[in-house]
Amino acid sequence: MPVARFPKTYRDRDRFAVILLPSSFCQLLEKARKASLTLKTGCCSAPANIALVKYWGKEPGCCQVPLNSSLSFTLGGFRSHTIIQPAASSFFLDGRLEVLPARMQETLEEIMQHLGQKTALRIESANTFPAACGIASSASGGAALIGAISDALRLSDFFSEKEHTLWLTEGARLFSGSATRSVLPAAFVLWERIPDSFNTKTHAIRTCQDFQSLAHGVVMLDQTEKAISSSQGHKEATTSPLFPLRHAALPFVLKNTQEALLQGDWLTLEMHAEHEAFALHAITQTTKSPVCYLSNATTTFLATFIAERYRQNLRALWTIDAGPNVHLLCPQQELPALKAVLQTIAHDLYTSITVLFNNASDFIAIGADQIATLPSTLIRQEVFAP
Numbered sequence: 001m002p003v004a005r006f007p008k009t010y011r012d013r014d015r016f017a018v019i020l021l022p023s024s025f026c027q028l029l030e031k032a033r034k035a036s037l038t039l040k041t042g043c044c045s046a047p048a049n050i051a052l053v054k055y056w057g058k059e060p061g062c063c064q065v066p067l068n069s070s071l072s073f074t075l076g077g078f079r080s081h082t083i084i085q086p087a088a089s090s091f092f093l094d095g096r097l098e099v100l101p102a103r104m105q106e107t108l109e110e111i112m113q114h115l116g117q118k119t120a121l122r123i124e125s126a127n128t129f130p131a132a133c134g135i136a137s138s139a140s141g142g143a144a145l146i147g148a149i150s151d152a153l154r155l156s157d158f159f160s161e162k163e164h165t166l167w168l169t170e171g172a173r174l175f176s177g178s179a180t181r182s183v184l185p186a187a188f189v190l191w192e193r194i195p196d197s198f199n200t201k202t203h204a205i206r207t208c209q210d211f212q213s214l215a216h217g218v219v220m221l222d223q224t225e226k227a228i229s230s231s232q233g234h235k236e237a238t239t240s241p242l243f244p245l246r247h248a249a250l251p252f253v254l255k256n257t258q259e260a261l262l263q264g265d266w267l268t269l270e271m272h273a274e275h276e277a278f279a280l281h282a283i284t285q286t287t288k289s290p291v292c293y294l295s296n297a298t299t300t301f302l303a304t305f306i307a308e309r310y311r312q313n314l315r316a317l318w319t320i321d322a323g324p325n326v327h328l329l330c331p332q333q334e335l336p337a338l339k340a341v342l343q344t345i346a347h348d349l350y351t352s353i354t355v356l357f358n359n360a361s362d363f364i365a366i367g368a369d370q371i372a373t374l375p376s377t378l379i380r381q382e383v384f385a386p
């Protein structure tokens with residue numbers, strides 16, 4: 001099992017066993033601190049993403065070092081909009097006063113202290129998608145928060161382009177691992193683990209033209225909040241006997257998936273994405289404290305979808321994160337055929353199927369000027385009735 005060595009510099013704090021910031025990110029913090037930048041109001045809108053090759057398991061005792069590299073598709077319409085202001089500490093989510101999740105709060109304090117800035121911030125965040133719809137708001141939320149800090153300190157004027165990208169990717173991942181894949185302006189993003197290092201690398205992945213803007217929708221099967229968080233799942237992952245098997249195969253899966261994206265090889269992409277989703281759930285179900293994130297509705301829908309897809313020769317793939325709702329992706333020209341399949345399933349199962357379709361392929365927008373260019377309709381809901 002790969003376990004990175006601790007770097008030379010780490011800080012103990014009362015509330016943490018060990019707190020670590022990746023060295024490349026620390027250098028940026030140090031550079032910004034020396035410049036004594038003035039914190040103003042900052043805003044950012046960042047997309048969520050759906051992993052086709054999943055991040056599951058992280059190094060114990062340090063900040064968000066993944067045990068494996070992962071690859072995702074950017075969900076331009078499923079976004080978090082975040083505004084930060086230097087003011088009494090408060091966090092508003094979709095207009096309601098809430099408590100900022102512990103990891104976000106701790107990371108924010110750490111970053112602001114390193115920057116020599118006040119840690120008291122008013123944060124307002126709003127999502128374009130409902131909670132528990134199968135999309136982790138921590139990915140878009142973490143990305144929007146690091147982007148809002150960048151805007152508040154006008155870091156894009158201060159850092160070189162390369163430094164600013166590093167700020168966004170390594171900063172986002174401290175808030176939430178998957179958030180690191182939400183800050184690059186690319187349809188497909190690879191988040192790369194670097195063996196024996198606390199730094200990671202994030203890359204835009206090249207694809208064929210056809211795969212640049214895939215159609216995407218989330219089938220809403222169950223909207224109850226999941227009982228076990230993905231943080232807990234990451235901790236447990238290595239206790240599954242299946243973990244090393246998946247781990248050994250991942251370099252091949254990642255390479256093959258990237259080749260499929262470049263060559264427009266849909267069937268290979270579909271095969272790996274679906275194996276990955278099944279592998280993630282096989283692992284969660286075989287850990288020391290097994291967790292089943294899937295509901296009856298998920299398995300019924302999946303079985304029917306897979307059968308109907310083969311019957312109608314549809315080019316569409318499914319994937320699922322740590323939750324019960326199903327993501328569907330297909331080339332844009334297949335969307336009418338996908339909708340026809342969903343209609344058939346609603347009819348066969350005699351149940352209404354609600355799908356949130358992604359209506360945008362925009363990337364991170366930092367600052368009010370960029371946010372103003374985003375489309376007004378980011379998500380479209382469609383119901384397929386029996």
Ligand code: PMV
Binds near residue numbers: 051136138231321
């Ligand atoms: O970023 P986290 O800690 O919410 O973990 C994300 C885990 C999965 O969504 C299941 C997979 C992934 O790579 O996004």
